[in-house]
Amino acid sequence: MNRFIGRAARRVALASALLCGALAAHAQTDTPVGVWQTIDDHTGQPKALVQISADANGDLSGKVIKGLGANDQPDRRCTACTDSRKDQQILGMTIIDSMKKTGEGYDGGHILDPENGKVYRCKMHTEDGGQKLVVRGYMGISLLGRSQTWVRQQ
Template sequence: MNRLTSRAIRRFALAGALLCGALVAHAQTETPVGVWQTIDDHTGQPKALVQISADANGDLSGKVIKGLGANDQPDRRCTACTDARKDQPILGMTIIDSMKKTSDGWDGGHILDPENGKVYRCKMHTEDGGQKLVVRGYLGISLLGRSQTWVRQQ
């Protein structure tokens, strides 16, 4: 093989590797898997970091990994919870469970609001190339709920 052919093969391989890396990065940002900064509905200030991960079936769950601002108290507990999370530390608590991929996002799961202890049905989808996550908690039908927009953390 001459030098010109060898150089062309290396360039082609490098271009392919870069393209594959870009496609993988794009696919990762289009899913909710990752760390998200939640925003307080009342103050508009950052509230917590939630890590969303997928299990072997592809179902998503999310847990609180850090409180922010006034919520940065490692000993805070879910005193308002009425299920097995009653009086458990909020830090490390799973607040999102059983989210399944649908044609327009993820649905079928539940989300806990540790402030009031209520569990809501949940649906979510990404926006802005996967940099924002719109999370909707609702009772009964999706019209009876509220949405929050979370911001992806690097």
């Protein structure tokens, strides 16, 4: 009888550990925190890797950590920028800031397009179990903008 109880307790402990691990993995992938591959709107080719991180308040920001393809030029600068990022290197540049959790997504922040130097309001949410990030940059209202789908990198 004691052997049966011992085996049952081990099975329950194992099942509990597996479930906790699965829930933790889901929680980690259901957030935008991580590294994302951006896609060029015009060519459809990978453009850059952006690392999104959270600060102590849970607000998200994102910086360019690698250029891909034709954008893989470490000394490339944001010549079109009009704010403090003018002529700064794009590699290492923060292009997303002040994103706050709102319901199922994040909103309230800004995103810089280094190609044209414009700063847009931004909202984002994950899809496909956290493997895709839909990023929408817009002016004024969300209807006046465009969305990109970024792909999570492992």
